[in-house]
Amino acid sequence: MSAAQLPERSSFHPWTDPNAQPFITFQNVTKRYGDVVAVDNLTLNIYEREFFALLGPSGCGKTTLMRMLAGFEELSEGSLHLAGEDLAGVAPYRRPVNMMFQSYALFPHMNVEANIAFGLKQEGMAKADIAERVGRMLALVKMEDFARRKPDQLSGGQKQRVALARSLAKQPKVLLLDEPLGALDRKLREETQFELMELQEQLGITFLIVTHDQEEAMTVADRIAVMERGKIVQVAPPMEIYERPTNRYVADFLGDIDLIETTVAKHAKGFVQLETAGGVSLKVASEDVPSVGSTAWFAIRPEKFAITKAKPKSADNLLSGEVWDIAYMGGMTIYKVKLDDGDFAKAMVMNRDLTSGSRITWEDRVWLSCSRDAARLLTS
Amino acid sequence: MTGAPTPLQRIVSRATIWVPYLWLLLLFLAPFAMVAKLSLSEPAIAQPPYIPAFFFSDGLADIWAKLQQFSFANYVFITQDSLYWKAYLSSLQIAVISTFLCLLVGYPLAYGMARVPRNWRPTLLMLVVLPFWTSFLIRVYAWIGILKKEGLLNQFLLWLGVIGEPLTILNTSTAVYVGIVYSYLPFMVLPLYANLERQDPTLLEAANDLGCTRMAAFWKITVPLSFSGIVAGSLLVFIPAVGEFVIPSLLGGSDTLMIGRVLFDEFFQNRDWPVSSAVAVILLLILIVPIMLFQRSEARGREAGR
Numbered sequence: 001m002s003a004a005q006l007p008e009r010s011s012f013h014p015w016t017d018p019n020a021q022p023f024i025t026f027q028n029v030t031k032r033y034g035d036v037v038a039v040d041n042l043t044l045n046i047y048e049r050e051f052f053a054l055l056g057p058s059g060c061g062k063t064t065l066m067r068m069l070a071g072f073e074e075l076s077e078g079s080l081h082l083a084g085e086d087l088a089g090v091a092p093y094r095r096p097v098n099m100m101f102q103s104y105a106l107f108p109h110m111n112v113e114a115n116i117a118f119g120l121k122q123e124g125m126a127k128a129d130i131a132e133r134v135g136r137m138l139a140l141v142k143m144e145d146f147a148r149r150k151p152d153q154l155s156g157g158q159k160q161r162v163a164l165a166r167s168l169a170k171q172p173k174v175l176l177l178d179e180p181l182g183a184l185d186r187k188l189r190e191e192t193q194f195e196l197m198e199l200q201e202q203l204g205i206t207f208l209i210v211t212h213d214q215e216e217a218m219t220v221a222d223r224i225a226v227m228e229r230g231k232i233v234q235v236a237p238p239m240e241i242y243e244r245p246t247n248r249y250v251a252d253f254l255g256d257i258d259l260i261e262t263t264v265a266k267h268a269k270g271f272v273q274l275e276t277a278g279g280v281s282l283k284v285a286s287e288d289v290p291s292v293g294s295t296a297w298f299a300i301r302p303e304k305f306a307i308t309k310a311k312p313k314s315a316d317n318l319l320s321g322e323v324w325d326i327a328y329m330g331g332m333t334i335y336k337v338k339l340d341d342g343d344f345a346k347a348m349v350m351n352r353d354l355t356s357g358s359r360i361t362w363e364d365r366v367w368l369s370c371s372r373d374a375a376r377l378l379t380s
Numbered sequence: 381m382t383g384a385p386t387p388l389q390r391i392v393s394r395a396t397i398w399v400p401y402l403w404l405l406l407l408f409l410a411p412f413a414m415v416a417k418l419s420l421s422e423p424a425i426a427q428p429p430y431i432p433a434f435f436f437s438d439g440l441a442d443i444w445a446k447l448q449q450f451s452f453a454n455y456v457f458i459t460q461d462s463l464y465w466k467a468y469l470s471s472l473q474i475a476v477i478s479t480f481l482c483l484l485v486g487y488p489l490a491y492g493m494a495r496v497p498r499n500w501r502p503t504l505l506m507l508v509v510l511p512f513w514t515s516f517l518i519r520v521y522a523w524i525g526i527l528k529k530e531g532l533l534n535q536f537l538l539w540l541g542v543i544g545e546p547l548t549i550l551n552t553s554t555a556v557y558v559g560i561v562y563s564y565l566p567f568m569v570l571p572l573y574a575n576l577e578r579q580d581p582t583l584l585e586a587a588n589d590l591g592c593t594r595m596a597a598f599w600k601i602t603v604p605l606s607f608s609g610i611v612a613g614s615l616l617v618f619i620p621a622v623g624e625f626v627i628p629s630l631l632g633g634s635d636t637l638m639i640g641r642v643l644f645d646e647f648f649q650n651r652d653w654p655v656s657s658a659v660a661v662i663l664l665l666i667l668i669v670p671i672m673l674f675q676r677s678e679a680r681g682r683e684a685g686r
C-alpha cells in the first residue's frame with residue numbers, strides 16, 4: 001500500500017454521513033429453510049468501495065447472507081437492493097456480483113488458466129484481453145507456474161488462490177469472499193490480505209468477506225458485523241467494535257476479554273460504581289446509567305490490566321489474586337490470575353526486555369489494576 | 381499393530397490381485413481360445429461337426445508345426461461373401477443409432493433422477509431396474525403384442541384418430557430400434573445417473589455466478605463432466621447391441637440383417653461351426669478395437685493434464 005492512499009482511507013466513513021446512499025441494502029431480510037431460520041429480520045447497509053467483514057460462529061448465517069446477494073437463494077421476506085436496483089428476480093448471471101465459494105467450486109475439467117478465463121469468455125471479451133487479464137490474475141495470486149494444472153493437481157492453498165483469482169477476474173462491482181484465505185499459511189495470508197486491500201483501492205470494488213480470523217477482519221475491513229443466529233449484533237469499524245462492544249457476546253467473540261459480574265452500587269459524575277460478589281468495588285466510565293441494584297458486567301481487555309506484585313498506591317480499580325497459569329507467547333506473556341473470590345481474570349504484559357517475563361511466577365500474590373477509562377460497562 | 385505382513389497375509393494380498401486375472405482367464409480368454417481354435421478348423425459331417433486344427437493336448441512342438449500350415453480358409457470365405465460384411469456393417473449401424481437413441485432418452489432421465497429430492501431417488505432407481513425382474517424374452521414378446529397390426533399401439537392411435545389405418549411397425553427395423561432402446565436403456569441410465577448424482581451442484585452455481593445461463597452451464601459444465609458416464613453407458617449399450625440376436629429375430633423382419641442372426645443361422649441351421657466361430661472372432665475384434673482406442677485416448681488425456 002502506498003502511503004499516499006492511507007489518508008484517503010482513514011477519512012473513508014460514509015456510514016457516518018446521513019446523506020450517503022448505501023450501495024447494498026438488506027431491508028428486514030429473513031431466510032428460512034423449512035423450520036430453520038438462517039437469517040432473521042436483518043437490516044444492513046453497505047457502502048460503495050467498502051471493505052465489509054462478517055464475523056460469527058459457524059451456522060450463524062454468513063454464507064446464506066452472501067448467497068442471497070449472489071442470487072442463489074431467494075429471500076423469504078424483506079428486500080435486497082444493489083446500487084438502487086431491487087434484486088428480486090434478477091438471475092445470478094445478471095448480477096454484477098462475483099463470489100468466491102467456501103468450497104472453491106473450481107471446474108475440475110478445466111485447467112487453472114481456463115478456470116480463471118471462464119467468466120471473461122462468457123462475457124465475450126477479446127482473446128488477447130483475456131490472456132492479458134488471466135496473466136495478471138495469475139501473477140496476483142502467484143500461480144503463474146501452475147497455469148496448465150488441473151484443480152485436482154493442486155494443494156488446498158493453491159486451489160484457494162485460483163478460486164480467488166477466478167472471482168476477481170471479472171472485476172465485479174461487488175466481490176463476495178467466503179473464507180477466502182483460510183487455507184493459506186500465515187505469511188501468504190498476510191500478503192494476500194494486503195493485496196486484497198490494494199486491489200480494492202485500485203478497482204473500487206465493494207468487498208464482502210466472511211472470515212473466522214478476527215485479526216484478518218480487523219486488518220482488512222472498514223467495518224465489521226458480528227452475527228449471532230441470523231441476526232446482526234453490532235456493526236462498527238474494527239477499533240470501535242474492539243474497544244466499545246455493545247454486549248458480552250460481541251466482547252467475548254472479538255479478542256480476549258475479562259468479564260466480571262457485578263451489581264450496580266451507585267452513580268457518580270461520569271462513572272458508575274460497581275460491586276463484585278466478593279465486595280470489591282470497581283469504577284467504570286460510562287454514559288449509560290443502569291439502575292442501582294441491577295446486574296452489570298465489568299469488561300476489560302487483558303492488555304489493559306497492569307499486573308504487579310506490590311500493591312499500587314492509587315488506582316481506580318484494584319483486584320488481588322494468585323497467579324494460576326502463565327502463557328509465554330514470545331512478544332507477550334499472559335497471566336491467568338485466580339481472584340480472591342474464585343473468579344479468573346487474564347492480564348497481558350508486553351515483554352519489553354529479556355527478563356520481564358520472569359519477574360512474576362506461579363502462585364505469586366499479585367495485584368491487577370486499571371483506570372476507570374480502560375474498562376467498559378456492559379449490561380447485557 | 382501394523383508390522384511387516386506375515387507370509388500368509390502376503391499370499392492373501394497377492395491372491396486378491398490375481399482374482400480379476402483368474403476371472404478374465406476362466407471366463408474370457410479360455411472360451412475365446414476355444415472359439416479361435418474352432419475357427420481355424422475344417423467343417424465335417426461328424427459329431428461335433430468339424431475336424432480340429434490341433435489339440436491343446438498335443439505337445440507344444442506339434443502345435444507349432446500345425447500352426448505353420450494353418451488354413452485361414454474360413455476367414456477368407458467370410459470376406460468373399462458379401463452377406464457377412466453387410467451384416468457386420470448393418471449391425472454396427474443399428475448399434476450406433478440405438479446407442480445414440482438410448483443416450484437421447486437416457487440422459488434427461490438420469491439427469492432428472494439426479495436432480496429430484498434425495499429421498500425420491502432410491503424409488504426411481506428401483507423403477508429403472510424393475511424390468512429386470514421379468515425375463516428378457518417375455519418383455520420382448522410383449523413388444524410384439526404392442527407393435528403388431530392389431531396391437532395396442534395401433535389401436536390406441538386409431539382411437540385417437542391420428543391414423544386412418546394401422547401402421548406396420550412389427551418386423552421392420554423400427555421395431556428393432558424400439559426393442560433395443562427399450563431393453564438397453566437401464567444400462568445407459570445407471571452409469572449416467574451415478575455420474576450426474578456425484579457432480580457438485582456448487583459448480584453450476586459458480587458457472588451461473590460467472591455469467592452462464594442455466595442452459596450454458598449445463599453444456600459447459602454438466603455435460604463435459606459426465607463424459608465418462610456417457611462413454612460407460614454407451615459401451616454398455618453398444619457392445620451387446622452389435623451382437624444382439626433375440627430382438628432382431630423376434631421384432632425384426634427378414635430385411636433386418638444383424639450379425640447375431642447370421643451367427644445363429646450359421647451355427648444351428650448350417651451347422652458350420654468353424655465359419656460361425658470365425659464370424660464370432662471377427663465380431664470380437666471389431667468390438668475390442670474401439671475400446672482399446674478409447675482407453676488409450678483416456679490415458680493420454682490424463683497425462684496431458686499434468
Ligand SMILES: Nc1ncnc2c1ncn2[C@@H]1O[C@H](COP(=O)(O)OP(=O)(O)OP(=O)(O)O)[C@@H](O)[C@H]1O
Pocket residue numbers: 033036037038056057058059060061062063064065102
Ligand atoms: N440448503 C439448506 N437447507 C437447510 N438448512 C440450511 C441450508 N443452508 C444453510 N442452512 C442452515 O442455515 C444456517 C446458516 O447456515 P450458513 O451456511 O449461512 O452458516 P455460516 O455462518 O456460513 O456457517 P460457517 O461458518 O460454518 O460456514 C445453518 O443452521 C444451516 O444449517
Ligand SMILES: [Mg+2]
Pocket residue numbers: 062063064102178
Ligand atoms: Mg459458511
